[in-house]
Amino acid sequence: MSVQTERTDAARASDVQKTGAPPPRDVVSRGRRAGGKSAPYLLLLPALLATAVLLGWPLVKNGILSFQNLNPRQLILHLTEWNGIDNYKEVLGGSDFWKVVGRSIVFTGANVVLIMVLGTLIGLLLARLGRRMRLWLLLGLVLAWAMPVIAATTVYQWLFAQRFGVINWVLDKLGWHSMADHNWLATQFSTFSVVTLLIVWQSIPFVAINLYAASTTIPKELYEAASLDGAGGWKSFTSVTFPFLRPFLWATTFLEVIWVFKSFAQLFALNQGGPNRLTETLPVYAFVEGVGNQHFGMGAAISFLTILILLALTAYYLRTVIKQEEDEL
Template sequence: MPAEAGAARADERGAARADERARAARRAARVRALRPWLLLAPALGVLAVLLFWPLVRVVSLSFQEYGLRQINTGESNYTGLDNYREILGDSFLWTTVLPNTVLFAVSCVVLTVVVGTLVALLLQRLGKTWRVICSTVIMMAWAMPAVTGTYVWIWIFDPLNGVVSGGLDAVGAIEPRETNWFTDRWSFYAIATLNVVHHGFPFVAVTLYAALLTIPRELPEAALMDGANAWQRFWRITVPTIRPVFAVVTILSTIWDFKVFAQIYLMPGGAGANPDVLNLGVWSYIQSFSRNEYGMGSAIAVLLTLLLLAITVGYVKALAREGDQL
């Protein structure tokens, strides 16, 4: 019996030690899992202050009737969903602002990705010297501030002294004094599209060129030996191989182009003088700072954010489904 009791106590001590080792292992695992968050804590704190709190404030203002009086008194005047009802019930949103925003952004995204892809393929085929020259030139377009680039395009299409008007006047195609490219909705956004694509395609080109360098040479060479033409090699080899990079540049371009502001606001009529050319970003700014209706402007900004989230999430899910099918 004493021997059995001693064995039982030894088993209990062994079980206790095993439990202690298991608890120590769990504590160590929790510490290891916590270390990255401790390292990220300062950066996350800064982001919370600079990004999260302003977002919370905008959402809060969107549920209020907030103007100069509320700024002076500091009081809150919550009106629930009244701002959203007024915006969504306004035909101006559905007939002018939303079509301007969506059609303009889609056109810019498609053209930016297409032009950037073509330039990336060109860089891949150029020699070292010309590749450096072309890369430097396109990076200058990317480095140019949006404000500066917008004023350059305004000068190019100036009705009286612009390069385009002068050239078309020289061949008798237009009468400059009777032609203003900025008053018509379609020509206004055509110029804005040129501006945005010119400023955005270098990022796409450089990013895709870097992705093209990761494709093994054996793949296109084998396809060429099998008789595949250039289009087949691009569509069957290049695109599937760098599809994640295409997804990234498309999503980023979508976010940037849906919230374009300076390129619209700075053009003649874009600051509100011509309501036909307003998009969601400029409309939100005008409601807030020109009409001092900060609650209404915040509600428009929230709707723009929700639209961007819906488009981005939908695009990512579509890519995930397509990837699962491959």
């Protein structure tokens, strides 16, 4: 059947060349379908190539480095010393790594909960504000979101500085004189509190704007039907708003988990993982062990394990999304 069809198409094409008549519609539609199937892959090809070059190759080099004993001596002498999985054995067999993993999970969970709760509330507030107030609030959110990470961290260092910090000065003027010379980076809890405030402040705009954009797509007829059924504000939220926004909340939560889990600049620039390395998360721990202590193979192993954790989270998210789509079908 396919051979006969191909011969027919060839004969029609030959007739077109002889007579100059336009090709039949079935030939044109078949050609469009063939081109349509390959078009998405062609459009994705530049992005895939850029990802392979900019992310794939460094990832491969990092994986190779994690199986090497690379210290200043090997760098100076240009030596390549393979030690197999010794770096992974040392990392996984030590208690420091698991302490950092637990600390990273708690730190990520606390930040994501605050980000999602506050971001969702502000996003819902944007949907209820007037046009002028919404514009000003959106402007403030975009400015906070657009500020570079290092610039924002520098501002927070100035705000919470021990001697000339704005926060200490305000607390002193309000009568809390014991806080006039308070060191906010002296303990683990206070350092994490400052970093959490910084990360939450930077992340809320992304969540709020996403949720506001999603809320504008909810049909107003659903709210009208809910009000006719006697639903109040909370009932309308639980029966209309939340079910409609659930996919957006799930996707945004997943993105925030990844963004907070791999945050490095805020923690390192603020206090270099101190005091006494008590605020090191996995990215900071990998940098300190690899570059700070010049155990480059060890740092590569820690960073590769961090990537595996993020890949596991991604696989769990994709599995959940696919399962939800199958349940809806």
